[in-house]
Amino acid sequence: MNYDEAKNKFISTWGALGTLWGINKAMAQIHALLLISPEPLSMEDIMEELQISRGNTSMNLRQLMDWGIVFKENKMGERKEYFTSEKDVQELARQIAKERSRRELKPTIKILNDVSKIQEDGTAKTTELIKQTKALHEMADTLDILMNKVVGQDHNWITKALVKLIK
Amino acid sequence: MNYDEAKNKFISTWGALGTLWGINKAMAQIHALLLISPEPLSMEDIMEELQISRGNTSMNLRQLMDWGIVFKENKMGERKEYFTSEKDVQELARQIAKERSRRELKPTIKILNDVSKIQEDGTAKTTELIKQTKALHEMADTLDILMNKVVGQDHNWITKALVKLIK
DNA sequence: TTAAACTTTCAAAAAATATTGAAACTTAAT
DNA sequence: ATTAAGTTTCAATATTTTTTGAAAGTTTAA
Numbered sequence: 001m002n003y004d005e006a007k008n009k010f011i012s013t014w015g016a017l018g019t020l021w022g023i024n025k026a027m028a029q030i031h032a033l034l035l036i037s038p039e040p041l042s043m044e045d046i047m048e049e050l051q052i053s054r055g056n057t058s059m060n061l062r063q064l065m066d067w068g069i070v071f072k073e074n075k076m077g078e079r080k081e082y083f084t085s086e087k088d089v090q091e092l093a094r095q096i097a098k099e100r101s102r103r104e105l106k107p108t109i110k111i112l113n114d115v116s117k118i119q120e121d122g123t124a125k126t127t128e129l130i131k132q133t134k135a136l137h138e139m140a141d142t143l144d145i146l147m148n149k150v151v152g153q154d155h156n157w158i159t160k161a162l163v164k165l166i167k
Numbered sequence: 168m169n170y171d172e173a174k175n176k177f178i179s180t181w182g183a184l185g186t187l188w189g190i191n192k193a194m195a196q197i198h199a200l201l202l203i204s205p206e207p208l209s210m211e212d213i214m215e216e217l218q219i220s221r222g223n224t225s226m227n228l229r230q231l232m233d234w235g236i237v238f239k240e241n242k243m244g245e246r247k248e249y250f251t252s253e254k255d256v257q258e259l260a261r262q263i264a265k266e267r268s269r270r271e272l273k274p275t276i277k278i279l280n281d282v283s284k285i286q287e288d289g290t291a292k293t294t295e296l297i298k299q300t301k302a303l304h305e306m307a308d309t310l311d312i313l314m315n316k317v318v319g320q321d322h323n324w325i326t327k328a329l330v331k332l333i334k
Numbered sequence: 335t336t337a338a339a340c341t342t343t344c345a346a347a348a349a350a351t352a353t354t355g356a357a358a359c360t361t362a363a364t
Numbered sequence: 365a366t367t368a369a370g371t372t373t374c375a376a377t378a379t380t381t382t383t384t385g386a387a388a389g390t391t392t393a394a
Contacts (some may be wrong), residue, residue, distance in 0.1 A: 003293050006285045010300060013278045020271055022189040024352065036299050038291040043371080053354045058372060079362070079369060089302040104187055111180045118173045124205040126170050132203050133177060135256040142330055149333045162329065163309055166316045191382065210341075220384045225342060246339060246392070335394105342389070349382070359372070364365100 010036065011050075026052055027060040031070065031085060040073045040082035068095045097147040105144050112137040177203065178217075193219055194227040198237065198252060207240045207249035235262045264314040272311050279304040 001009070011032045018028025029050050034041060041049075047057050061083055064070035069092055073082045086092045116133035120126060150159055168176070178199045185195025196217050201208060208216075214224050228250055231237035236259055240249045253259045283300035287293060317326055 001281065001285050003285065003288070003290075003296065006282045006300075007292075007296060009278060010282050010296065013275060017271065017275055020189050022187050026352075036292075036296045038295040054371085055355065055373075056353050059353090062372085081371080087299070089299070089306050093306060104184065108180060108184055111176060114168065115173045115177050118168050118170065121170070123170075125174075125203070128205040129170065129173060129177065129203045132254070132256070133173075139256050139260060142326060145330050145333070146326075150329070159309060159313075162317070163312050166312075193382075221341080222343075222385065223383050226383090229342085248341080338391105338393085340389105340391080343387090344385105345387105347382105347384075349380105351378105351380070353378070354376085355374100357373090357375105359370105361370080362368090364367085 007036065024060070026050070026056050027063055030057065030060050031064055034070060034083060034085035035087065037084075040075070040084045042080050042082050044080075046083070067099050094151050097151040101144055101147050105140060105147070109137060109140045109144060112140060174203065191227070193217070193223050194230055197224065197227050198231055201237060201250060201252035202254065204251075207242070207251045209247050209249050211247075213250070234266055261318050264318045268311055268314050272307060272314070276304060276307045276311065279307060 011029050014032035015025040015029040018031075019025050030046055033046060033049055043054065043057050043061070046052075046061075047054060050057075061070060064085075065072065069086045071084055071086075073084055075082055086095065112133050116130055116137055118126070118130065120130060150162075178196050181199035182192040182196040185198075186192050197213055200213060200216055210221065210224050210228070213219075213228075214221060217224075228237060231252075232239065236253045238251055238253075240251055242249055253262065279300050283297055283304055285293070285297065287297060
């Protein structure tokens with residue numbers, strides 16, 4: 001496998017995996033491209049490389065910046081904008097975990113909490129709803145802590161220790 | 168909030184969350200419904216409750232069974248098939264983690280490994296591709312171990328201890 | 335073996351999502 | 365103030381995904 005084959009394989013794999021996790025293909029591919037690019041890339045570079053339109057590129061770059069994993073960069077003396085990705089995969093994971101917690105997990109936890117607090121009335125269906133939403137609430141809470149603390153820990157020593165412990 | 172409001176809120180939240188994670192709405196909602204139902208439900212019950220077609224119900228139930236989180240049940244003397252969900256959320260998480268590892272993580276790890284093994288040629292772009300895919304490979308490996316071991320641990324004592332430790 | 339009860343399949347339709355491209359907008363230099 | 369270089373927006377279009385519903389299939393009982 002030569003460089004170009006490997007690069008294409010990586011970019012398309014990343015795109016496919018993204019799709020599976022609810023992230024659109026263009027967004028995942030732009031991210032993959034920036035992640036392995038030693039130099040910042042311009043919008044033109046990205047459009048050219050991935051064969052996507054200007055509008056698509058612009059919108060998805062914005063989203064990646066909203067996620068805090070892609071940054072604008074300016075080359076001195078140049079008007080054009082360049083883009084780089086967060087290169088440290090540990091930091092990348094931390095950022096994604098933090099954002100998914102904020103956008104998805106925390107709101108869900110809130111709703112599970114509300115639902116689990118309805119008035120018990122002794123019927124089987126109410127009992128079951130309360131029981132299950134309580135259990136999910138507790139699990140989501142644990143997951144939230146893990147996502148924000150473990151992944152975000154300094155140099156990730158806890159994770160490493162843990163893996164050694166149970167491997 | 169009364170029972171029906173709470174039930175609807177739970178089902179629609181679960182559906183929306185599923186969508187965000189690449190799981191279709193009907194599938195997530197069927198699962199939510201079964202999760203809080205004290206009794207097994209027939210296909211008719213599900214169609215009625217969620218207002219979806221027979222074909223849709225049938226296909227999504229099959230997928231849920233493929234994931235190993237919904238089961239067929241037969242009531243004695245009845246021809247109709249009934250369905251229940253795994254009710255233990257710990258076991259549910261274990262099963263989902265196991266399946267996502269098998270279907271998505273393991274194949275990705277394989278490809279990251281292949282890509283990271285290309286011949287170094289001293290160019291910056293090759294060096295970067297190798298470095299980044301190696302880093303992702305290592306991280307995916309760790310995640311895979313955590314998903315299969317930690318979540319699957321007997322009664323989840325490790326997770327609980329860990330959460331106490333770092334909360 | 336026939337028929338009734340029920341489930342699955344799958345082509346067509348609908349809905350949701352992603353993409354394009356050109357006009358509108360912004361910024362900086364002359 | 366004008367223009368040129370570049371970016372963003374968004375209505376229209378294309379693509380993908382989901383859903384429907386009816387025909388085909390299966391199973392059980394008479």
